[in-house]
Amino acid sequence: NPGRTLQVQAAPFAAGRTLLLVRDVTQLQKLATMRRDFVANVSHELKTPLTVTLGFVETALDALDDTPPQELAHYLKTAADQARRMQQLIDDLLTLSSLETDAPPPLEDPIDVAAMLADICQEIEALSAGRHRITLESGGPKVLLGSARELRSAFANLAVNAVRYTPDGGEIMLRWSAEGEAGGRYSVRDSGIGIAPEHLPRLTERFYRVDRGRSREAGGTGLGLAIVKHVLERHQAVLQIESEPGHGSTFSAVFPPHRIQS
Numbered sequence: 699n700p701g702r703t704l705q706v707q708a709a710p711f712a713a714g715r716t717l718l719l720v721r722d723v724t725q726l727q728k729l730a731t732m733r734r735d736f737v738a739n740v741s742h743e744l745k746t747p748l749t750v751t752l753g754f755v756e757t758a759l760d761a762l763d764d765t766p767p768q769e770l771a772h773y774l775k776t777a778a779d780q781a782r783r784m785q786q787l788i789d790d791l792l793t794l795s796s797l798e799t800d801a802p803p804p805l806e807d808p809i810d811v812a813a814m815l816a817d818i819c820q821e822i823e824a825l826s827a828g829r830h831r832i833t834l835e836s837g838g839p840k841v842l843l844g845s846a847r848e849l850r851s852a853f854a855n856l857a858v859n860a861v862r863y864t865p866d867g868g869e870i871m872l873r874w875s876a877e878g879e880a881g882g883r884y885s886v887r888d889s890g891i892g893i894a895p896e897h898l899p900r901l902t903e904r905f906y907r908v909d910r911g912r913s914r915e916a917g918g919t920g921l922g923l924a925i926v927k928h929v930l931e932r933h934q935a936v937l938q939i940e941s942e943p944g945h946g947s948t949f950s951a952v953f954p955p956h957r958i959q960s
């Protein structure tokens with residue numbers, strides 16, 4: 699069987715016979731490789747900011763007496779920025795791991811989507827600091843059912859990405875609308891850098907980034923879309939991504955009718 703790994707074990711059996719145990723370990727090997735890659739990725743992602751932090755703190759300590767306070771402040775600020783980076787990465791890792799192990803979220807949390815989106819809009823306006831034109835349209839069903847905490851984090855993640863990957867002067871639109879057969883659709887459209895089609899299938903993998911340097915610079919951990927995907931799956935919602943390089947992207951979360959309270 700091509701592409702599969704079989705493990706064969708021989709054990710003595712009755713009266714000169716041998717028992718052959720054949721196990722298909724393809725899946726086990728795949729899991730082991732994924733785990734190894736994940737640990738290597740996490741270590742690398744933590745090591746870089748840690749090295750920078752240590753470098754700046756040690757430089758500051760070495761030159762404490764003859765460094766002007768302004769320069770010292772610069773060293774400490776850089777160290778604090780990197781520490782915050784590590785904190786964000788650890789927060790995202792913990793969120794991902796609890797999403798993977800927790801039971802499905804309760805259906806009962808009634809979420810006022812318009813209010814939630816108004817809140818998220820304010821948050822990204824602060825992040826954008828006037829660099830983008832941001833609009834919000836909340837014409838969809840009034841109440842969505844699910845985990846408010848998880849959905850807020852998923853909705854905010856998509857909105858923050860729009861700010862990160864849209865150059866100054868661009869447009870961002872958050873929209874909550876009705877979907878056919880009374881479902882609901884949350885979408886974030888941006889006029890940003892866009893994503894080439896070959897990257898789309900892997901975008902929700904942990905630590906997958908189109909441009910590592912740009913993501914880091916923009917403050918990303920590479921885990922945002924993996925979190926979004928898990929949250930949506932737990933709500934039986936589907937993530938749709940449309941994008942045109944150089945023109946922008948639209949990320950949508952489509953919710954089934956049983957998640958909508960009419």
Ligand code: ADP
Pocket residue numbers: 859860862863888890891892893901902906907908909913914917918919920921922923924947
């Ligand atoms: P990150 O923390 O790097 O933003 P994500 O998981 O949120 O991690 O996104 C993965 C990658 O998908 C990003 O590094 C970026 O390359 C790409 N991406 C996500 N959102 C957008 C967007 N709105 N426009 C262009 N590229 C995007």
